[in-house]
Amino acid sequence: MPVVLSYGVTPNDVGQVLKTLYLETLSSRLREQGRPPSAARLALMAGLPRGEVDALLARQAQRHQQRNRSTRKLDQLSGLLAMWHDDSRFGTPYGAPLDLSLQPERNFKTFKELVDASVPGSDSSLVLDELLASGCVEVHANKFVRCISRTYVPSGVDVSRIARLGRYVGALNSNFAHNLLRKPDQPAYFERVLTTVEPVAPSFRERVLSHLHTTALPFLEQMDRWLEAEEADASDPAGMRCGVCMFFFEERPASNNENAVTIANAS
Numbered sequence: 001m002p003v004v005l006s007y008g009v010t011p012n013d014v015g016q017v018l019k020t021l022y023l024e025t026l027s028s029r030l031r032e033q034g035r036p037p038s039a040a041r042l043a044l045m046a047g048l049p050r051g052e053v054d055a056l057l058a059r060q061a062q063r064h065q066q067r068n069r070s071t072r073k074l075d076q077l078s079g080l081l082a083m084w085h086d087d088s089r090f091g092t093p094y095g096a097p098l099d100l101s102l103q104p105e106r107n108f109k110t111f112k113e114l115v116d117a118s119v120p121g122s123d124s125s126l127v128l129d130e131l132l133a134s135g136c137v138e139v140h141a142n143k144f145v146r147c148i149s150r151t152y153v154p155s156g157v158d159v160s161r162i163a164r165l166g167r168y169v170g171a172l173n174s175n176f177a178h179n180l181l182r183k184p185d186q187p188a189y190f191e192r193v194l195t196t197v198e199p200v201a202p203s204f205r206e207r208v209l210s211h212l213h214t215t216a217l218p219f220l221e222q223m224d225r226w227l228e229a230e231e232a233d234a235s236d237p238a239g240m241r242c243g244v245c246m247f248f249f250e251e252r253p254a255s256n257n258e259n260a261v262t263i264a265n266a267s
Contacts, residue, residue, distance in 0.1 A: 003165065020056045020063075022046060070163030077130060077152040080118040084147050086225055090114050097147040102139070111145045130154075150221055168245055190244075199253055209248060216246055 004014060023046060027037035035041070043053040084090050084097045090109055091097055101108040115124040128145065131137040136149045154161045175189050182188065196204075223244055 003162075007162075016056065016059075019046075019048065019052075020060050023048075023053065023056060024060065067163055067166070071167060073130075074152065074154070074164060074167075076119045076122070077127070077134075077136075080114065080127070081131075081136060081147065081150050081152055082224060082228065083118045084114055085150050085221075086228065087117070089117070099140070099144045099146045101144050102142070105143075108144075150224075151217075171243070171245055205250065212248055220244070220246060 023042050026042060026045060030037040030041065039053050039057060040050060042048075042057075043050040046053070048056075084100075085095075090100065090113075098109055100111040100114055102111055104110055111128060112124040115122055115127050119127065128137070128139075131152070132139065134149075134152055134154055136147065136152055138146045138148055140146055154164060175191050178186075178189050179191060227243075
């Protein structure tokens with residue numbers, strides 16, 4: 001809700017989104033049962049006017065297109081950073097990402113070569129602007145680009161940030177939903193939560209964050225490399241994507257209004 005308020009989303013907009021999600025889930029369930037999810041059937045089962053269902057489904061299609069574009073952008077830039085770190089063409093013998101030249105110069109690898117290898121057809125200057133804005137890279141002496149982060153997190157007020165929020169909050173919720181509703185023959189998805197027992201000082205929160213950056217990021221990078229190496233042999237166009245998500249959060253204790261710090265590891 002803080003994000004909803006900050007972006008000027010109205011209660012009516014929130015209600016429309018919830019109705020659309022309800023219809024989307026109902027449609028999926030009908031397809032699983034072999035029943036066509038027509039607008040008339042959805043309206044009858046959801047108890048909504050047919051005209052409202054038609055309008056919601058039309059807006060849903062537009063949102064899917066926009067979300068797919070934003071998701072593709074996130075995936076492409078994340079893949080570029082992973083290649084920069086893991087592909088020997090763009091790294092040092094010790095596994096660190098090379099500084100890449102902005103212009104062809106002697107035998108130096110260029111940033112454009114990386115873009116052409118990871119996201120063919122993309123404008124390298126636009127890709128560079130995105131990475132600079134997110135703080136993933138730095139330009140030195142107007143001659144070369146240095147990578148300072150393996151993780152792409154969009155910055156500023158941008159549709160990609162909203163798409164990222166929806167994508168990963170949705171992933172966490174789907175984890176809980178799967179574990180609550182799974183059938184006996186379905187595997188339980190990994191999910192663990194760690195919290196402090198008592199409210200703690202803000203200084204301890206900083207220690208927790210520092211410890212996470214020191215210990216969790218190397219694990220995620222190792223997991224990313226493992227997935228990249230293993231997934232090629234498991235490719236299945238009819239399958240599903242899978243992933244791991246890790247994050248920090250804080251909450252207020254139910255008994256008082258003092259700040260409490262908690263940490264979570266969820267996937």
